[in-house]
Amino acid sequence: MNAQQAINSTNIRKAMSVGVLGFGGLGQAAALVLAAKQEMILVAAADKQGYAYSSDGLDARQCISTYQSQGSVGYLEPVGMITNRSIQDLLETAPQVDGYFLALPNLPNNFIPSVAEQFIKSGWRGVLVDAIKRTSAVEQLLAMKEELQAAGITYMTGCGATPGLLTAAAALAAQSYAEIHRVEITFGVGIANWEAYRATIREDIAHMPGYSVETARAMTDAEVEALLDKTHGVLTLENMEHADDVMLELAGIVDRDRVTVGGVVDTRNPKKPLSTNVKVTGRTFEGKISTHTFTLGDETSMAANVCGPAFGYLKAGKQLHQRGIYGVFTAAEIMPQFVK
Ligand code: NAD
Secondary structure, eight states: OOHHHHHHHHHHHHSEEEEEEOOSHHHHHHHHHHHTOSSEEEEEEEETTEEEEOTTOOOHHHHHHHHHHHSOGGGSTTTEEEOSOHHHHHHHHOTTOOEEEEOOOOOSTTHHHHHHHHHHHHTOOEEEEEOOOOHHHHHHHHTTHHHHHHHTEEEEESOBTTTBHHHHHHHHHGGGOSEEEEEEEEEEEEOSOGGGGHHHHHHHHTTSTTOOHHHHHHOOHHHHHHHHHHTTTEEEEOSOOOTHHHHHHHTTSSOGGGEEEEEEEETTOSSOSSOOEEEEEEEOTTSOEEEEEEEOOTTSOHHHHHHHHHHHHHHHHHHHHHTTOOEEEETTTSOOOOOO
């Protein structure tokens, strides 16, 4: 082994081995994000019909082309496995994976908490991160704090874009003020077609008047398309039940009723219909009322703004885990760590 190979092999040993559960729009983007990292290595990917696992690392592009052409990463030769209990089987096959990004649909609204329960029951120890969105879903995870602690799991919840990046930005912006009056999150999402992000779109529809998580989950693809036809592909969302509120309240920053989240999703155009931003209004110690605004660059996609933070929080979670700190943490209370 030459010097460079020795360095590479040390890096591989030191790199955090990571699995991605759910291999739809966000899961595939997550795999591509990891492909450029040295500190994390993609070793596992799972979808509804199967999983792929290799302790030496998976090739993101091969996983994606297999998923797109055959419908599951389980068809990836020779490391794939077709099974309808992919998460359970992966956990049994590869108990040594350091951490997972749960890029799963949260349909029904307790699905991701039930996956966390599965991890606890399996005896696995490590770091989990989700990009879950609803207040009631984050509350279910917060209620599992002691179980997660006892299991030796460090669980980072609400660590996507909103909640996630924007909630963390609000927590930071709040520092200028003696009192916070309002946190207003407005997101713009542009995607070329809704099929690339079915769960995201169904979960967004669930926020529209007259819909619920259950009705949106039960909609067929044709029904989703018919609805999108009526709205010219655009979903306008107001006063959403988004966990940014409970996360900022729990972090002691502002009462949840002062946090609002809304946005516009264009499912037929990758250009953002508006610039995603968070506005934090408060009173300084001198009595001045002011607003800080943090605006994301329009060129950054939803996938970039979800997957980047998710891995940043996974790295932060790993540091907590190494110090023996287990339980559940939100994006508003921990600073994400940049993954090299
Ligand atoms: P998607 O519909 O594109 O893909 C879902 C994937 O999960 C598919 O690969 C599917 O096979 C897999 N899956 C479904 N059930 C499974 C099971 N039982 N076991 C294993 N795999 C299973 O989803 P998406 O649009 O990428 O969204 C994923 C999640 O990310 C959603 O919950 C969405 O709300 C969330 N999200 C969060 C933010 C944020 O800012 N916080 C933004 C966008 C999306």
